[in-house]
Amino acid sequence: MRGWKTWLVWMALACCCMGGPGQAAERPQPWAARVTHVSDGDTLWVQPSRGGRPRKIRLDGVDAPEICQPYGVMARDRLAQQVSGRMVQVLPRRHDDYGRLLARVSVQGQDMGRWMVRHGHAWSHRYRGQPGPYASLEARARAQHLGLWQSAAEMPRQFRQRHGRCH
Template identity: 35%
Template sequence: MQPKIILFNLILLVLSLPLYAAQEYRGRVVAISDGDTLTILDSNKRQIKVRLAEIDTPESKQPYGSKAKQELSALAYNKTAIVKSQSTDRYKRVVGRVYVGNVDVNAELVRRGSAWVYRQYAKDKSLYALENQARKNRVGLWSLPESEKIPPWEWRKSRRK
């Protein structure tokens, strides 16, 4: 009997994981940590740190890093946001798509040339078209000299060595 209970609980746990991942949060954006991380304050006064899914912005010490943070702030700071959670990362941040009004903030940052599509995690193919258009039009970080256009994941990797 004991193994059946354990198996049943395990099945329940596995089935509940997608429900957690698909959770939606709503709150006022109260902090911008960097170009792809913000904090919302929900109606229960809980602060929820959110990593924008499928994109990666320059780190603060990289060229365009502070500008990417300013762009996210202009789009979301002190505004009501809806976060459609996809997962939780190793830092316990909610990873999701962020919407302010009718604006998909993740996509808008890519369109403005403030973010790369995070190829390792991106599932939304429309983000690639937005990035290609931003590159073609040399907007945002795509206007930088070639030597300064280092994807953040490569920049972080080079710093770890």
């Protein structure tokens, strides 16, 4: 009897997580927004076109230099040149440990995280020993000495460990 009750509880939890019997989990849908502010090379603020409050978004899959770190201001400025005041598509991915929305952001079909790494303005975000989604683009930018690869670049995580956060 106990096994049957455990099975029933697990099935109820599965139905709640999946949206009901026979339904797949709902995938996040992209939404349109206008970029209102760029904080740094991987963080921006957008005003959703459907209304509502402005949203802070962290580009998923990249890690740009801290704003107080060498090349940090340049990374922010390069992202701002691409997106400021423009309409973008936001594809939510998940929330990070700090509650920030991680999303893929694109302008006219061009993924801005991919663009930042390809041009040497950010790293492909490493997580648990994985090289990240844009590792091959990072390697190419590094080999071509683009952007932050023109000099010895320190990963933001290491910079924060040595100096703390900028703000």
